Amino acid sequence: FNVLTDGLVSVNFGMFALTTVVVIYVASGGLKSVAYVDCAQAILLAVGIAILGGIAIHYAGGWGGFTGGLADIVQKDVSSGQNLTPDGYSMKVAIPGGIQMVSAGSKASGGAWTGIMCMTYMFALMGIQSSPAFSMWAFSNKTPQAFRWQQVVASSIVVGILLFTFTIFQGLGGHILVANGVLENINDKNLVPELINLLSDAAPWLVGLLAVCALAAMQSTGSAYMSTFSAMVTRDIYTKY
Structure with missing residues (x-):
């Protein structure tokens, strides 16, 4: 609003x-x-x-503008050496490795969304199925x-x-x-x-x-x-x- x-x-x-x-x-x-x-x-x-x-x-700018703009952003990250994953790729298009041992997600190189972070986040989302709301809906069908x-x-x-x-x-x-x-x-x-x-x-x-x-x-x-x-x-x- x-x-x-x-x-x-x-x-x-x-x-x-x-x-x-x-x-x-x-x-x-x-x-x-x-x-x-x-x-x-x-x-x-x-x-x-x-x-x-x-x-x-x-x-x-259409599909061409979208892909071209994304390429420019990735190239800028690589050339500046910022927003890169540990493997040297832009964090916009790459996962920053499987796991990073850091004290906080904000300290992870290339972003917090590592492979293990994505997997555990999906596990957490799957846990919503144990909510009473879904149980009530299932039994009311x-x-x-x-x-x-x-x-x-x-x-x-x-x-x-x-x-x-x-x-x-x-x-x-x-x-x-x-x-x-x-x-x-x-x-x-x-x-x-x-x-x-x-x-x-x-x-x-x-x-x-x-x-x-x-x-x-x-x-x-x-x-x-x-x-x-x-x-x-x-x-x-x-x-x-």
């Missing part, structure tokens, strides 16, 4: 407004409303990721027939394609747009809203759609845990005491 409105809407107001909307539909519709809304938000999120990747490539399609097609193929293509376009495109002077002071927290804001003059309707897509990620996560928490409190505390 804060970035898209150029500071007109404060961060705190946006936080409370978003929370209020989620609480209303979770409290009024229960688990079924969360399931239906999350299905719609998953589609919005996938569409938004793909569009944002396309926006990054477009403002980088009438049939497990859809599970295999969701796991193989949705989670692996669709999400895999999005994460290994369009999100990379967004991240690398952000570096290229900063180098070209299109964006300034970009980090992992404000890259997405800044990419959306590039369309504020050319396609304001798309700005609104992409804002909804970005909010869908936060709403789908928040609604699931709100629903789970309320069910646990109601069943384990309220009905007993």
Whole structure:
């Protein structure tokens, strides 16, 4: 809200407004409303990721400008001797080794995302399956027939394609747009809203759609845990005491 409105809407107001909307539909519709809304938000999120990747490539000068800009950044890192992995490659296009024995991730040469860091991070993400929210959703299904399609097609193929293509376009495109002077002071927290804001003059309707897509990620996560928490409190505390 804060970035898209150029500071007109404060961060705190946006936080409370978003929370209020989620609480209303979770409290009024229960688990079924969360399931239906999350299905719609998953589609919005996938569409938004793909569009944002396309926006990054477009403002980088098309595919040729994107690849050329990336080559310039890599060449600059190599020639300056900065942002290099222990093997001498640019950290933009290479993993900084399998593992580095350092006291903090910030002290790792070429970045903290070594091979073991990526692997353990994926292990941590897999642990979300043990969350009560996913257990409740699994047991509330009438049939497990859809599970295999969701796991193989949705989670692996669709999400895999999005994460290994369009999100990379967004991240690398952000570096290229900063180098070209299109964006300034970009980090992992404000890259997405800044990419959306590039369309504020050319396609304001798309700005609104992409804002909804970005909010869908936060709403789908928040609604699931709100629903789970309320069910646990109601069943384990309220009905007993």
